[in-house]
Structure formats: C-alpha cells, structure tokens
Amino acid sequence: MTGRITEPPASPNRHETVGEARWPMATAVVVAMALTVLLPDDLRLAPRWVIPAVEGLLLIALIAGDPGRIDRRSTVLRAMSIALVGVLALSAVWSTVQLVDDILKGGKETASATSLLQSGTTVWACTVLAFSLLYFELDCGGAAARAHRMPRTPALAFPQQLNPEVASAGWRPRFVDYFYLALTxxxxxxxxxxxxxxxxxxxxxxxxxLVSLLILGLVVARAVNVLA
Structure with missing residues (x-):
C-alpha cells in the first residue's frame, strides 16, 4: 500500500455524474424500521409505530426528491438525510442504554435466555445499521457529493483510495462498503x-x-448467568 490518498481514476467522460442506486440505503432504513417495531416496549424510544413512521416519512421525502440514483445536491435533501440518520442513531443508542439497564437490573426482557438473545441481537443489529448509515451520510459530504467529486482527503480511507492500483476506474465507496465497515x-x-x-x-x-462491546459482553455474561 502506498499510504497516500489519491483521487480515484476519472471516468472516460469527466462530466458524467453516476450516482449510487437509492435502494441499498433505503433497504437498510426499512430493515431498521422493522427491527424497531420488533423491539420490546421497554427498549424503544417511543411507542411502537412513532419512530418507524418518522423514519418512513423522511425516507419517502428523500426518494421523491432524488429518486433512482443519489446525485442531486440539495440543502433540503441533505438536511433530511442527516435528520433520518440522527433519528436512527438516537433510537439505537436509546435501545442500547435501556438494554444495558435491563441486564444490570435483571429486568423482564433479559430474564430468560431466549428473550435476552432476541433483544440483544435486535439492538446490536440496529446499531450496526445506524452507524453504517451514519458513515454513508457523513463521509465526503454524502452520496450526492461523492457522485460529483471525491476529495483527496476523505474522512474514511478505503483500500482503493490508499492503493489506487486495485481500484476500478471512477471508483466510489457505496453503501455496501459502509455497511461492511460498520459490521466489521x-x-x-x-x-x-x-x-x-x-x-x-x-x-x-x-x-x-464501545457500544458493540458493551452489548455483546453484557449479553453473553447475562446469558451464562441465566443458563447456569
């Protein structure tokens, strides 16, 4: 690896803007909404349908304002994207705090191994999706900005940027790259x-x-205690 960030090779037509498909990001939001609905009442930030409804409305507005591929640079759309990520992150952090509190106090959601594993897995998955969307939205100004130009100094350096020889022409990080980052x-x-x-x-x-370590560590410790 060269250790030096260089701009990805330009496409044959430098004036052509190819935005990322909207559906991977939208799918992640829908999955996060479904997981929120499945959470026990004690672990949700608001009543069952409130947070998913807010996220759904923001997602619909984003799709209507920039359908198909993400390539329209707009202050309003950018604000809605950040608001959507903020709601997802806030909901995930709240659920994590409530899960930890439930584990430490021996609440009903963690009283049995089955409910403990279900709740822990759901909360953990919510945090992974929330952070993947956070990275996706904040790196290099968001997907729309990345579609027009990749800066030489990104916030997150991918292998293709550190070693351009392995990157395809016009390479840009996609949602799957940010999801892989959050998962690993x-x-x-x-x-x-x-x-x-x-x-x-x-x-x-x-x-x-730290959040992931806290969730997995406490869930495993509590599960051992419940099964013992």
Whole structure:
C-alpha cells in the first residue's frame, strides 16, 4: 500500500455524474424500521409505530426528491438525510442504554435466555445499521457529493483510495462498503481495512466499538448467568 490518498481514476467522460442506486440505503432504513417495531416496549424510544413512521416519512421525502440514483445536491435533501440518520442513531443508542439497564437490573426482557438473545441481537443489529448509515451520510459530504467529486482527503480511507492500483476506474465507496465497515467494526471492535482520518470518524468508530462491546459482553455474561 502506498499510504497516500489519491483521487480515484476519472471516468472516460469527466462530466458524467453516476450516482449510487437509492435502494441499498433505503433497504437498510426499512430493515431498521422493522427491527424497531420488533423491539420490546421497554427498549424503544417511543411507542411502537412513532419512530418507524418518522423514519418512513423522511425516507419517502428523500426518494421523491432524488429518486433512482443519489446525485442531486440539495440543502433540503441533505438536511433530511442527516435528520433520518440522527433519528436512527438516537433510537439505537436509546435501545442500547435501556438494554444495558435491563441486564444490570435483571429486568423482564433479559430474564430468560431466549428473550435476552432476541433483544440483544435486535439492538446490536440496529446499531450496526445506524452507524453504517451514519458513515454513508457523513463521509465526503454524502452520496450526492461523492457522485460529483471525491476529495483527496476523505474522512474514511478505503483500500482503493490508499492503493489506487486495485481500484476500478471512477471508483466510489457505496453503501455496501459502509455497511461492511460498520459490521466489521462492531465485531472486531477496531478498524479492519478502512482507516478513519477525520476526528468525527475516529470518534464515531470508537463509540460504535464501545457500544458493540458493551452489548455483546453484557449479553453473553447475562446469558451464562441465566443458563447456569
């Protein structure tokens, strides 16, 4: 690896803007909404349908304002995207806090191994999706900005940016790249192949690692105690 960030090779037509398909990001939001509905009442930030309804309305507005591919740069759309990520992250953090409190106090949601594993897995999955969308939205100004131009100093450095020889022409990070980052960071509790460069990226990845470690550690410890 060269260790130097370089701009990905330009496409044959430098004026052509190819945005990322909307459906991977939309699918992640829908899955997060479904997981929120499945959470026990004690672990949700609001009544069962409130948070999913807010997320659904924001998602519909984003799709209507920039359908198909994400390539329209708009202050309003950007604000709605950040609001959507904020609601997802707030809901995930709230559920994590409530789950930890339930485990420490021996609440009803963690009284049996089955309910404990179900609740723990659901909350953990919600945090992975929330952080994947957080990285997706904040890196390099968001998907629409990345479609027009990739900066030489991104917040998150992918292998294709550190070593352009392995990147295809016009390579851009897609949602699947950010989902993989969130998933591996939640299981390895540290960066794997993506390096955080910006302070916010380092803090976000650090917080996600601690949250994931807290969830998995307490769930496993509580499960051993319940089964003993």
């Amino acid at each position: 960071n939640a299981t390895a509790f540290s960066p794997t192949d993506v390096m955080p460069l910006a302070p916010w990226a380092k803090m976000a990845m650090g917080v996600q690692s």
